[in-house]
Amino acid sequence: PPKKIRKIDEGGVKRAPDGIIRFEIDKISTLYEHRKRAPNIEVRGLEWKALVDLDDEVEVMIHCTNEQTTPFSISMNTEFILVHPDNNNNNIIVEDSHIITDFDNGNSGWKLVDWKDLVDCKKGFIKNDTITIEIRFRIFEMRGIKFLPRFNFTDADDPLHDITFIIEGEKVYANKAILAAHSPYFKAMFYRNFAEKNKD
Known part of the structure; x- marks a missing residue:
């Protein structure tokens, strides 16, 4: 069954995500660079970035680019998904409600799966030497950001x-x-x- 951590409220991401970052990481079998960056997207007037650390475990981070120097906070619900290429029912999903601030903007990561489980052929997350990661997020409140x-x-x-x-x-x-x-x-x-x- 899919892995779910910290179930969020019913009105969370599934209702209407503001942003979706989906990207593929290829050449998993010969991977030498352990940090991968997703293409940036713009949501609610801010640029959003995602990073994936691939070491002993697969860890995902998300943060926004806010060039203002004043304190700010963004309350949001997020789903971090390791997409199963053949069966979405086997996706690994980590759900969380969290706040991004000027003090901690994307420095925290969410663990998706251990590396040994990722490369386990029986689990089937790698197809054509590639994995797919998707991040869906919904913003509830933004404070301290001037547009x-x-x-x-x-x-x-x-x-x-x-x-x-x-x-x-x-x-x-x-x-x-x-x-x-x-x-x-x-x-x-x-x-x-x-x-x-x-x-x-």
């Missing part, structure tokens, strides 16, 4: 745009106030009077 608004600089119809630049033949639409807030150069260009401003 800057995102703008589509190619959309001429966005009501926020009030100026157009032509850069290498391409039109780029922007907002004067936002540019001025981030650049003294644009602030001077748009809001100060100087002799060159009105020259053709």
Whole structure:
């Protein structure tokens, strides 16, 4: 039967995962690099990374990339899954409710299986010298994270745009106030009077 640890509440990941990271690790029989990184994904405006340690046991870690220096916390439910290639009923699933913080952002790992069990032919987790790991997570609460608004600089119809630049033949639409807030150069260009401003 599938292995389950720390059963989470019924409204957990299964209801609607916010993010799914699924990746394959190949050449298991000749593996010399014991840490593998999954492709990054973006969820709720943050970039999420997953690492797998392959040593005496298979351990999975997940963390988010938050460049802000202020304290933050993310409450989430997560399923770490070692996918059985032939029968999903034999998947190994570790479920957990946990909090990621600025102090401990992905430094903790969740054990999926011992290495000896992973490479056991009778268990059948390795197919074509490859294993598949999937991470499903659902975010319940985010604190201390500020998101800057995102703008589509190619959309001429966005009501926020009030100026157009032509850069290498391409039109780029922007907002004067936002540019001025981030650049003294644009602030001077748009809001100060100087002799060159009105020259053709």
